[in-house]
Amino acid sequence: MKHISGSLCRSKIALACILISSAGMALAQQKVSLPIIQQVKIKNDTTSIITFGAKGDGVTLNTESINKTIASVSQKGGGVVLIPSGLWLTGPVELKSNVNLHLKRDAILQFTDDFNQYKLVEGNWEGRPAWRNQSPISGTNLENIAITGTGIIDGNGGAWRMVKKDKLTESQWKTLVASGGIVREDGKMWFPSAKTVKGSNTKNAGVVEPGKTAKDYEDIKDFLRPNLLVLTNCKKILLEGVTFQNSPAWNLHPLLCEDLTLRNLQVKNPWYAQNGDGVDVESCKNVLIEGSTFDVGDDGICIKSGRDEAGRKRGVPTENVIVRNNVVYHAHGGFVIGSEMSGGAKNIWVYDCSFIGTDIGLRFKTTRGRGGIVENIYVNNINMIDIPGEAILFDMYYAAVDPIVLAGEKRDAIKSVMVPVTEETPQFRNFYIKDVVANGAEKAIFFRGLPEMNIKDIHLENVTIQSKKGIEIIEATGIFLKNVNVITENSNPVVDIQNSSNINIDNLQYKPGSELLFSIAGEKSKGIKVSGTDSSKAKKATNVASEVNKKALEMSK
Structure with a gap:
């Protein structure tokens, strides 16, 4: 058994500075250091759960044996609790400080479908305090904990889900x-x-x-489905190598944790799994998610920080997060922030990731009532294929429905109404997205802010997207598109701008022969500057609505 200690994030390599952008972006000349994620350090003294009477026959309920092993190892100063080869049926497992729960490759830890084994406890659900069934794996106020190995942890979620x-x-x-x-x-x-x-x-x-x-x-009680793994107010956590699958609700839910590393995980759920998220990092600080694969029923990699008043009262943002070298297959979103982001989210780096068939690629969602500020988000080198919805989406009208409309489903159109700005008004600002390629999407890029609080200061550079529809910008301020190439099937218009200002588009590439390049509407639309763009390749360059000031659009070569 290998000794687990500080590694990658302590190295000088991990502290190397990233140049976020080249000329044209606000942080072009600034270097931004990646955060330091402290690593666990656990003794390699190993105790098998068999020592306390566990049987891997798929029939024996091993809850007591597993928890006794964990408690004993923790009381002795820590070490490794080994789940050896076998099918180990169990009820809820409670982690303890200084313990590494290690699963052998041919070990399956499966949680029972006997709901009586899960007591109701006060926990958290979608950002608010709530009664839930006890999670299959949980830990509260712990330090220096790990789940490692290459075995499988199965939540038996089919017994719980609608x-x-x-x-x-x-x-x-x-x-x-x-x-x-x-x-x-x-x-x-x-x-x-x-x-x-x-x-x-x-x-x-x-x-x-x-x-x-x-x-x-x-x-x-049966409706109050637990998340497969919930860690609350814990420090120095490592989840590495293991497959987490078939969760009753979310798979992985760290809440109010610090120094969290997820590395080389397989996180899986059936694509129809209701609330079957991969990982939801909520109100955590110093997080690394790397080298992992997600194929789930809801959002893949998701950042949260509480919901509405409860989240604002908690007031703890998710911050200092690195997400890199991950692959997301089916999910409602590949990388997601929101919609429960009332405590805010900031200083997040996402790079070298691939999204394959996710409903939406980069998904940033919120709604009135949330409050909270999401800012300083840096995204670089993202590859996508076969995205049924938007490749890149910012939406402040999230309505808690599937992102892709099901056959026969009808949804009402959004009605835009101005309301006063309060603490319940959410904000998206200061996003820097660079080097994105998407082959196949319904829509390339979508911005939809609130009339009273526009999406602000979003920078996209070196983006190439093949899609049915182009770019839509609604209620946004300070949008910078540089070297964006949208290759669309239905290009009427390529870029649709509504009630938006300070829009800067430099070197836009598009499919020759497009019916209409720019459509501009809304009396608030102004300060739209287009440069380095050959409008002659479109059948019609612009369509400016009568309510728009004639000086709103400025085009130069």
């Missing part, structure tokens, strides 16, 4: 219904139990309320 009919084939749906459970009256949703049905019909189900205890939530 499933939409539209996300299964006809054969899969029939098999699921035949297994038991309850189908909703409209025939479009399957539930595993009556308690799950009741919970789905309960407003703010599970949210902590004064005077209520766990007993008050017993009638909806």
